Amino acid sequence: GAVVSQHPSWVICKSGTSVKIECRSLDFQATTMFWYRQFPKQSLMLMATSNEGSKATYEQGVEKDKFLINHASLTLSTLTVTSAHPEDSSFYICSASRRTSQSREQYFGPGTRLTVT
Amino acid sequence: AQSVTQPDIHITVSEGASLELRCNYSYGATPYLFWYVQSPGQGLQLLLKYFSGDTLVQGIKGFEAEFKRSQSSFNLRKPSVHWSDAAEYFCAVAPNDYKLSFGAGTTVTVRA
Numbered sequence: 001g002a003v004v005s006q007h008p009s010w011v012i013c014k015s016g017t018s019v020k021i022e023c024r025s026l027d028f029q030a031t032t033m034f035w036y037r038q039f040p041k042q043s044l045m046l047m048a049t050s051n052e053g054s055k056a057t058y059e060q061g062v063e064k065d066k067f068l069i070n071h072a073s074l075t076l077s078t079l080t081v082t083s084a085h086p087e088d089s090s091f092y093i094c095s096a097s098r099r100t101s102q103s104r105e106q107y108f109g110p111g112t113r114l115t116v117t
Numbered sequence: 118a119q120s121v122t123q124p125d126i127h128i129t130v131s132e133g134a135s136l137e138l139r140c141n142y143s144y145g146a147t148p149y150l151f152w153y154v155q156s157p158g159q160g161l162q163l164l165l166k167y168f169s170g171d172t173l174v175q176g177i178k179g180f181e182a183e184f185k186r187s188q189s190s191f192n193l194r195k196p197s198v199h200w201s202d203a204a205e206y207f208c209a210v211a212p213n214d215y216k217l218s219f220g221a222g223t224t225v226t227v228r229a
Contacts, residue, residue, distance in 0.1 A: 004160070032215055043207065043219045044161075093160060097215055106217060108153075108161040 003027055004096050006109035013084055013116055021079045021112045023094030029074035030096030034106060035067070038091040050077055084116045120144075121210050123220035130198050131228050138193040138223050140208030148210040150191040151217070152182055155205040164206075167191065178202070203227040 003026040013019045023033060032051050036044040048064075050056040050071035058064045066088075068080040077096075081088055091113050095106035120143045130136050142148060149168050153161040165176025172184040182193045191208060208220040 006160075034216070043221045044217075046216060046218075049216060095161075095217075105151075105163060105166060106215075107163075110160040111158075 002098075002107040004030075004094065004107045004109040006092075006094055006112050008112060009110060010113045011115070013114070015085055015116055016083055018080055018082045019084055019114060021081075021092055021094075021114075023077045023079070023096070023109055025075045025096040025107070028096075028098055028107075030077075030098065031074065032097045033071055033077040034095045034097070035069060035077075035079050036093045036095070038093060038111070040091075044093060047079075081114065084114070086116045089114055089116045121208055121218050121220035123206075123208055123223050125223045126221070127224045127226065129226040129228060132200050133197050136193075136195045136198045136202070136225065138206050138208075138225070140191045140193065140220060142189050142191065142208075142210045144189075144210065144212055146212070147184075147186060148212040150182075150184060151209040151211070152176065152180070152191070152193045153207045153209060153219075154178075155207065155222075157204075161207065164193070198225075198227055200227045200229070 005024045007022045035047045038044045047062045048056045048058045050069050052071050052074050056069035071077040091111050093111040095108045097106045122141045124139050151166045152164040155161050164180045165174045167174045167184045174182050180195050184191050206223045209217045211217050
């Protein structure tokens with residue numbers, strides 16, 4: 001159990017276009033989802049936290065108008081990279097969490113490789 | 118602010134040898150502690166976690182970790198490494214909320 005999927009797994013887009021990445025919890029209800037960005041050979045950097053039905057909370061330095069996050073249901077969150085530029089090329093990973101009193105465990109998706117040309 | 122330090126960027130071990138990956142955290146109280154493994158092109162898989170209780174935690178794939186409060190450490194160990202253990206390993210902490218802070222990661226290479 002606790003499987004998280006992401007779609008697409010790999011996407012190439014032209015500079016100036018927008019790209020949407022989906023994150024789904026397949027077998028559980030995710031009250032909270034997280035979006036991370038990972039540069040090659042580096043660690044994961046948290047971009048934002050989203051709770052179902054409410055606005056996402058962005059980390060300092062993350063442009064909320066550029067990285068639009070929607071968490072419309074308990075099983076789906078989307079990240080839209082608007083007006084993408086080559087510097088937005090990265091590996092984007094989502095995770096989902098079930099809020100319980102015992103666990104802060106996050107279940108991670110396989111990631112989406114974004115290349116902006 | 119909390120921080121997580123993984124001092125070793127890259128470790129090479131022989132198959133069958135033991136492995137220890139270091140992790141130190143900086144936080145006022147004992148946070149929730151995790152070790153994740155990431156294989157090339159894959160998402161992160163949880164190896165083990167520590168919330169409270171016994172300071173020696175057993176995880177999947179034969180891994181274990183020991184929480185040492187006095188040293189603010191949560192080192193990961195495996196007695197005998199297999200070639201399939203070659204991957205990137207991340208230590209992470211979650212203090213008072215559900216946000217994870219990750220260390221920089223340690224790349225493990227296994228030689229035959």
